[in-house]
Amino acid sequence: MHNSWKDTFAPLKDTINHLNDFLADQATNGPGFLPHHTNIWRAYTTDKNTIKVLILGQDPYPTPGHGIGLAFATTKDTQPLPKSLKNIYTELVNDQHIPMPQHGDLTAWTHQGVALINTVLTVAPKTPNSHKNQGWETITQHALSALDNRGTPLVAILWGAHAQKLRKYLPNTHTITSPHPSPLSAHRGFFGSQPFSATNQALIHQGAQPINWTIPPTH
Numbered sequence: 603m604h605n606s607w608k609d610t611f612a613p614l615k616d617t618i619n620h621l622n623d624f625l626a627d628q629a630t631n632g633p634g635f636l637p638h639h640t641n642i643w644r645a646y647t648t649d650k651n652t653i654k655v656l657i658l659g660q661d662p663y664p665t666p667g668h669g670i671g672l673a674f675a676t677t678k679d680t681q682p683l684p685k686s687l688k689n690i691y692t693e694l695v696n697d698q699h700i701p702m703p704q705h706g707d708l709t710a711w712t713h714q715g716v717a718l719i720n721t722v723l724t725v726a727p728k729t730p731n732s733h734k735n736q737g738w739e740t741i742t743q744h745a746l747s748a749l750d751n752r753g754t755p756l757v758a759i760l761w762g763a764h765a766q767k768l769r770k771y772l773p774n775t776h777t778i779t780s781p782h783p784s785p786l787s788a789h790r791g792f793f794g795s796q797p798f799s800a801t802n803q804a805l806i807h808q809g810a811q812p813i814n815w816t817i818p819p820t821h
Contacts, residue, residue, distance in 0.1 A: 603643045606650035610748040617737040624736050625724060635724045635733070636662050637669040644671030645719045646745070653749060654715040654810050655801055656758040656775075658765040661722040664730050672718035676706030678820050689783040689792065694815060697796045703817035714813050719745065721768065746771035755810035757801045762787065776804045 603611075611618065625642075628635045637644075659673025663684060668676045674687050683691070683706050695702050708718055721742045726732035749756055750772045758775050760766045762782025769777055780795040781787040802812035 603646045604649050607646045607745070607748075610650065610744055611741065614741060614744060617740050621724075621737050621741075624733075628726065633726045633729070636664060636666060636727055637671050637724070641669070641671030642723050645673065645717060645723075648712050648715070648717060650748065651752070651754070652715045653717045654755045654757065654805060655711075655813060656717045656719065656746070656749060656756065656772075658758070658760055658768060659718065659720040660762075660764050661720050661731060661733065662725045664725050664728050664732075666727050670707065670709075671723070672708055672712065673720045674706075675708035675718060678705040678707045680706050685785045686783045686788075689785065689788045693783070693793055693795065694798055696794075697798045698815050700816045704819045705817070708817065710818055711813065711815070716813060717749075721764065742768070743771050750775050755805060755808035757804045757808075759797050759801060761792065761797075776808070778804070 625635055625639070657673055662669040662671070663676065668680050668684065670677055674690060676684065676687065682688070687706050691703055694700070712718065719742065722731075722733050722736075722738040723741070724733045724738070746768060751774070753774075756775045758769075758772050758777045760769060760777055760779045762784070764782075766779055769779075778797050778800050780797060781791045783792050798813070798815050805812050
């Protein structure tokens, strides 16, 4: 975790201790958890004060070896790509007129101030939503409020009802909403929503540099 987040999470010491105990129990007595423990807090390794775009996810991919601690992102060697990410890429290419990404690692976005935060940071293997209501939601709410209260440029991309429920923690933030990119809802308004160009327009309006959404190839 970057030092800039420590004040934000300092009041949540008991919640974090509970989560640590919960994950230790899952590792010892349960099915384990994803992602790897070194990646759990990865979304918070970016300096809080450099974040200008927030993309909210729900929880990590439940398939072992896929998630890297960043919402919607996968390891570079994950194939085939998860269907939601594939739909995100389809919209990205159509919106930005850039080459289709060759892999699912979105780390390049984080280097430009894009925070890819899942509401819940862990999951049991092969069991989606299995770690909800353990305390991660409280962590996320504090993080969103901290970003919203900075008074510096910020755009939040909220895909689907789950992410949009958290809009109340972002009262001062320009939000871009649409249906979720999952195959169940992408054709109901996600495709054609142009969230990437809309985000860049909002950033420019706020006096910030736009994002280069191109995902570099692996080599």
